[in-house]
Amino acid sequence: MENNYAIIMAGGIGSRFWPMSTPKKPKQFLDVLGMGKSLIQMTFDRLQKVVPAENVFIVTNEAYKDLVLEQLNGISANQVLTEPVRKNTAPCIAYAAAKIHSINPEAKLIISPADHLILQEGNFEATINSALTAANQGRIVTIGIKPTRPDTGYGYIEFHENARIEANNILPVVQFREKPDLATAKEFVDSGNFYWNAGIFVWSTETVLNALRDFQADLHQLFCADLSWYNTSDEKANKDRAFQECTNISIDFAVMEHAKNIDVVLAGFDWSDLGTWGSLNTHLEKDNHGNSIIGDNTHLFNSKDCIVNIENDHEVILDGLDGYIVIQSDNRILVIRKENEQELKNFLKKIE
Numbered sequence: 001m002e003n004n005y006a007i008i009m010a011g012g013i014g015s016r017f018w019p020m021s022t023p024k025k026p027k028q029f030l031d032v033l034g035m036g037k038s039l040i041q042m043t044f045d046r047l048q049k050v051v052p053a054e055n056v057f058i059v060t061n062e063a064y065k066d067l068v069l070e071q072l073n074g075i076s077a078n079q080v081l082t083e084p085v086r087k088n089t090a091p092c093i094a095y096a097a098a099k100i101h102s103i104n105p106e107a108k109l110i111i112s113p114a115d116h117l118i119l120q121e122g123n124f125e126a127t128i129n130s131a132l133t134a135a136n137q138g139r140i141v142t143i144g145i146k147p148t149r150p151d152t153g154y155g156y157i158e159f160h161e162n163a164r165i166e167a168n169n170i171l172p173v174v175q176f177r178e179k180p181d182l183a184t185a186k187e188f189v190d191s192g193n194f195y196w197n198a199g200i201f202v203w204s205t206e207t208v209l210n211a212l213r214d215f216q217a218d219l220h221q222l223f224c225a226d227l228s229w230y231n232t233s234d235e236k237a238n239k240d241r242a243f244q245e246c247t248n249i250s251i252d253f254a255v256m257e258h259a260k261n262i263d264v265v266l267a268g269f270d271w272s273d274l275g276t277w278g279s280l281n282t283h284l285e286k287d288n289h290g291n292s293i294i295g296d297n298t299h300l301f302n303s304k305d306c307i308v309n310i311e312n313d314h315e316v317i318l319d320g321l322d323g324y325i326v327i328q329s330d331n332r333i334l335v336i337r338k339e340n341e342q343e344l345k346n347f348l349k350k351i352e
Contacts (some may be wrong), residue, residue, distance in 0.1 A: 167268030
């Protein structure tokens with residue numbers, strides 16, 4: 001495992017998990033499931049099955065460095081890489097990949113968001129080991145999730161119609177398809193050869209640096225062309241300048257849409273990106289009326305199909321709710337119909 005490295009991307013603000021998630025402490029640092037661990041802690045623990053702890057790097061906003069060090073026992077300050085500004089996933093990956101390549105040119109990278117929910121850790125390990133096998137052959141590898149519904153919020157990965165669909169199989173990617181409309185999403189799911197793009201990637205540092213050179217010359221020039229300033233006193237100044245000057249672009253648009261050497265590994269684990277409160281629904285225990293309740297002093301009457309999360313030092317009675325999300329955190333309260341949850345970001349913009 002000595003050549004295996006991981007990059008945990010932990011710079012987002014998680015606005016769709018308001019009121020628990022705020023810019024001061026976003027959702028990756030929260031225990032949103034009441035399991036005793038934050039999402040980033042669960043991600044860090046999971047990755048240690050395939051990567052030594054000292055080879056796990058976290059890329060986050062400068063404002064969250066102390067939070068990362070507080071929550072992840074055993075990592076050093078040198079493993080926390082900070083972005084002066086948010087510029088999407090491609091600059092984040094370019095910076096971290098170049099830094100790790102300067103440390104170990106033989107490095108294989110696992111790129112993982114900090115806020116995904118994966119509970120089947122043994123199955124995750126098997127899937128990642130399959131991906132590392134392909135990465136050792138110079139392939140760009142993405143993890144595909146079998147869709148459970150025609151969701152318009154995810155990008156899709158297309159592979160060949162006659163492919164053998166089994167967990168951990170490595171298949172060539174035909175193409176990436178961006179977030180579709182509902183009718184197209186239904187076609188994708190019905191066809192059987194489209195999986196969700198999980199946003200988890202595996203590749204060697206050499207492969208990703210070459211891809212950036214071929215498809216994103218400006219980004220490569222800023223972060224990858226000269227590796228001599230990494231791990232020196234000049235790193236912060238050069239890194240900050242690169243982030244200020246670089247394009248705001250995702251790794252999907254920067255590399256995945258252009259590259260031809262892409263494989264997908266069919267995930268053998270359950271997965272959720274926890275993008276919204278509603279996405280928690282399948283992972284929470286429910287009472288006889290379909291209510292998911294976190295909070296020892298929360299009492300529901302004549303209510304069904306609700307998600308409720310109330311801090312234990314608050315006693316709450318709710319009556320007559322059908323299909324609502326009720327969340328309390330500190331002095332903030334959210335009460336919203338499930339079907340209107342996509343409006344939350346718009347509501348927050350209006351009250352700002």
